[in-house]
Amino acid sequence: MAVEKSTFEAYRDRVSKPLVRIFTTFGRDHWAVFGVGLVLNLIQRGASLVPPFILGVAIDAVFNQTQAYELPLLPAAWIPGDRAGQLWLSFGLIIGSYLLLAVSSLARGLCMDYFSHRVMHDVRTTTYRKLQRLDMGFFESEDTGELMSVLNNDVSNFERFFDDAFVRATRIAAVLLGVTAILVYLNWQLALVTLSALPLLAVGTLLYHRLVEPAYDAIRSAVGSMNTRLENNLGGMQLIKSTATEEYENERVRDVSWDYFESNWWRIKLELFYHPGSRFLTNVAFGMTFLVGGVWLVSGPPGPFTGELSVGTLVTFLFMSQRIRNPMRDIASVVDLYENARASGKRVFGLLDMPVRITDAPDVEKLPAVDGHVEYDSVTFDYENAVPSPADAEPDGGTVATDTQDGWNSSDDETDPVLKDVSFEAEPGETVALVGATGAGKSTVLKLLLRLYDVDEGAIRIDGYDLRDVTLASLRESIGYVSQETYLFGGTIRENIAYGRFDATDEEIREAAKIAEAHEFIERLPEGYDTQVGERGVRVSGGQRQRISIARTVVGDPDILIFDEATSAVDTETEMLIQRSLDRLSADRTTFIIAHRLSTIRDADKILVLDDGEIVERGTHEELLERDSLYANLWRVQAGQIDELPEEFIDDAIDRTSGQ
Numbered sequence: 054m055a056v057e058k059s060t061f062e063a064y065r066d067r068v069s070k071p072l073v074r075i076f077t078t079f080g081r082d083h084w085a086v087f088g089v090g091l092v093l094n095l096i097q098r099g100a101s102l103v104p105p106f107i108l109g110v111a112i113d114a115v116f117n118q119t120q121a122y123e124l125p126l127l128p129a130a131w132i133p134g135d136r137a138g139q140l141w142l143s144f145g146l147i148i149g150s151y152l153l154l155a156v157s158s159l160a161r162g163l164c165m166d167y168f169s170h171r172v173m174h175d176v177r178t179t180t181y182r183k184l185q186r187l188d189m190g191f192f193e194s195e196d197t198g199e200l201m202s203v204l205n206n207d208v209s210n211f212e213r214f215f216d217d218a219f220v221r222a223t224r225i226a227a228v229l230l231g232v233t234a235i236l237v238y239l240n241w242q243l244a245l246v247t248l249s250a251l252p253l254l255a256v257g258t259l260l261y262h263r264l265v266e267p268a269y270d271a272i273r274s275a276v277g278s279m280n281t282r283l284e285n286n287l288g289g290m291q292l293i294k295s296t297a298t299e300e301y302e303n304e305r306v307r308d309v310s311w312d313y314f315e316s317n318w319w320r321i322k323l324e325l326f327y328h329p330g331s332r333f334l335t336n337v338a339f340g341m342t343f344l345v346g347g348v349w350l351v352s353g354p355p356g357p358f359t360g361e362l363s364v365g366t367l368v369t370f371l372f373m374s375q376r377i378r379n380p381m382r383d384i385a386s387v388v389d390l391y392e393n394a395r396a397s398g399k400r401v402f403g404l405l406d407m408p409v410r411i412t413d414a415p416d417v418e419k420l421p422a423v424d425g426h427v428e429y430d431s432v433t434f435d436y437e438n439a440v441p442s443p444a445d446a447e448p449d450g451g452t453v454a455t456d457t458q459d460g461w462n463s464s465d466d467e468t469d470p471v472l473k474d475v476s477f478e479a480e481p482g483e484t485v486a487l488v489g490a491t492g493a494g495k496s497t498v499l500k501l502l503l504r505l506y507d508v509d510e511g512a513i514r515i516d517g518y519d520l521r522d523v524t525l526a527s528l529r530e531s532i533g534y535v536s537q538e539t540y541l542f543g544g545t546i547r548e549n550i551a552y553g554r555f556d557a558t559d560e561e562i563r564e565a566a567k568i569a570e571a572h573e574f575i576e577r578l579p580e581g582y583d584t585q586v587g588e589r590g591v592r593v594s595g596g597q598r599q600r601i602s603i604a605r606t607v608v609g610d611p612d613i614l615i616f617d618e619a620t621s622a623v624d625t626e627t628e629m630l631i632q633r634s635l636d637r638l639s640a641d642r643t644t645f646i647i648a649h650r651l652s653t654i655r656d657a658d659k660i661l662v663l664d665d666g667e668i669v670e671r672g673t674h675e676e677l678l679e680r681d682s683l684y685a686n687l688w689r690v691q692a693g694q695i696d697e698l699p700e701e702f703i704d705d706a707i708d709r710t711s712g713q
């Protein structure tokens with residue numbers, strides 16, 4: 054059975070010519086540096102070929118005196134007439150070319166390293182920026198480890214490609230061309246012997262490239278899966294230990310690691326065949342040059358060969374045939390680096406090509422300071438439609454243009470939406486509570502207010518502004534969101550409270566902490582506001598984390614507040630403190646509260662009872678009790694007013710929460 058591709062994989066597979074795109078998209082601003090680097094590379098390689106050539110001429114002209122001292126490109130007038138002068142000239146040219154080699158190598162390194170690191174930096178920051186703009190639906194459908202591996206491993210592969218492969222490739226080209234030119238110039242017949250390995254090597258390299266290419270896509274995917282597994286496991290270490298599932302996880306890590314080994318092993322075996330094979334061929338060419346040249350010197354031109362050969366020329370030939378050995382050996386690594394970077398490029402552009410649906414439409418305005426009138430107008434929504442589908446990446450699956458509304462699931466599917474025709478209003482300053490069974494859609498209603506997802510039908514308006522007609526940043530800045538799952542960044546308490554309003558003064562931070570009932574416990578910590586909270590806030594308790602995040606919301610001074618189960622994860626005492634701070638905070642702002650404990654919302658101006666994505670009851674606490682329906686039953690259970698629930702209510706509850 055074919056394994057279904059993820060959306061990211063589908064976009065990855067439609068990327069063509071990724072390395073050309075890297076050049077034209079990210080290398081464009083640094084062309085000049087790259088060009089200078091290439092020229093310096095050619096100079097460096099050219100300089101490395103001069104000494105063996107001079108050596109050959111010196112042997113024939115200075116030591117054996119069988120030929121006149123002549124060098125191409127050097128005017129005859131510059132060549133001394135005596136042997137001592139010619140020896141010094143040879144010495145000067147050899148040292149000079151080594152000096153040029155050193156200087157050009159340094160300058161080339163500076164240019165190419167600068168280029169590759171700048172490109173890598175630009176690719177990484179652009180990819181991260183894009184990642185942050187992608188919709189929540191995307192993050193819910195893709196593995197974080199996979200995304201980490203794009204940002205980290207894949208981007209680093211470009212650096213190795215530009216830094217290493219490019220330099221090696223130009224070296225191969227320059228040395229092969231230079232050596233061929235010099236050898237043909239000196240003795241084209243012997244050159245045929247020395248260079249006879251090249252066509253065979255070219256065929257072998259082409260074959261190697263063909264075989265190794267598919268392996269790299271598999272290797273990059275295996276790295277992504279491995280990252281995902283490791284990240285999941287490190288994040289879930291407490292669960293692994295508490296459930297004693299170490300052995301099970303060992304197996305799972307071993308499996309992904311084995312997949313990586315297997316996909317890599319095929320490439321390694323190919324490489325192991327290729328390297329000694331290519332080395333053997335160039336060594337055979339070296340041996341043949343020695344044999345044919347030796348016979349030529351000892352007893353005249355062998356077989357079909359004609360003309361003269363000097364000792365100096367043979368020495369140059371032998372040196373030069375050694376010179377082509379390293380570039381030959383490098384071909385395989387260049388092919389590897391190229392394939393690796395190509396596979397990585399497909400992944401990076403796969404990500405960059407993913408469409409963003411929730412983004413600022415052209416010409417949208419900033420949401421001004423608002424009174425807080427919120428209106429839900431016949432809102433229908435389903436998560437299914439918020440996730441781009443792999444089929445959208447196919448050429449006939451609709452045009453997929455970056456940052457457009459195209460290329461997303463259509464809502465043609467016949468699934469039951471999560472929210473159905475939800476309509477209500479919150480007047481400025483009102484507190485609206487949402488209650489209902491787990492999975493009824495309460496959080497979804499409020500996630501739509503933050504525009505983490507877009508409504509499928511209907512509209513949500515704040516002070517008459519449709520959320521889609523204002524900038525995302527201004528919308529989210531005007532809303533403070535406190536949820537049960539608080540997240541703190543590694544850093545100090547002070548930094549976490551000021552997160553989002555980085556210019557907040559110490560005074561404002563302390564005031565906010567007081568309102569959030571956090572000041573007391575912070576002051577009691579040895580380092581106070583400078584206490585490090587640890588990664589994700591692990592060094593402070595759940596209740597403390599919650600109060601720090603409320604302080605962060607206070608500092609942000611939003612016009613509208615959302616409390617999503619903000620007090621459900623703490624003990625009664627802390628809950629009381631948090632509740633007090635939330636009351637203070639919500640006093641003059643439009644506030645939405647989701648709470649399972651109905652006692653915390655009995656004073657709300659409006660209570661909306663959700664059932665399976667629909668508002669089934671609405672009113673104040675008293676009005677709903679009077680109705681004597683779902684809410685009234687829930688209240689009676691929680692208030693302990695009845696010992697036993699009516700059968701009918703239990704059946705309904707099972708119905709309501711089933712499948713959630």
Ligand SMILES: Nc1ncnc2c1ncn2[C@@H]1O[C@H](COP(=O)(O)OP(=O)(O)OP(=O)(O)O)[C@@H](O)[C@H]1O
Nearest residue numbers: 193436471489490491492493494495496497498713
């Ligand atoms: N990111 C998501 N992707 C797909 N389905 C989701 C997603 N988040 C929630 N759902 C589904 O949408 C429905 C409503 O979920 P929601 O979180 O809004 O319910 P809730 O009333 O807030 O529940 P709870 O009281 O348990 O928090 C549920 O069936 C849930 O499984």
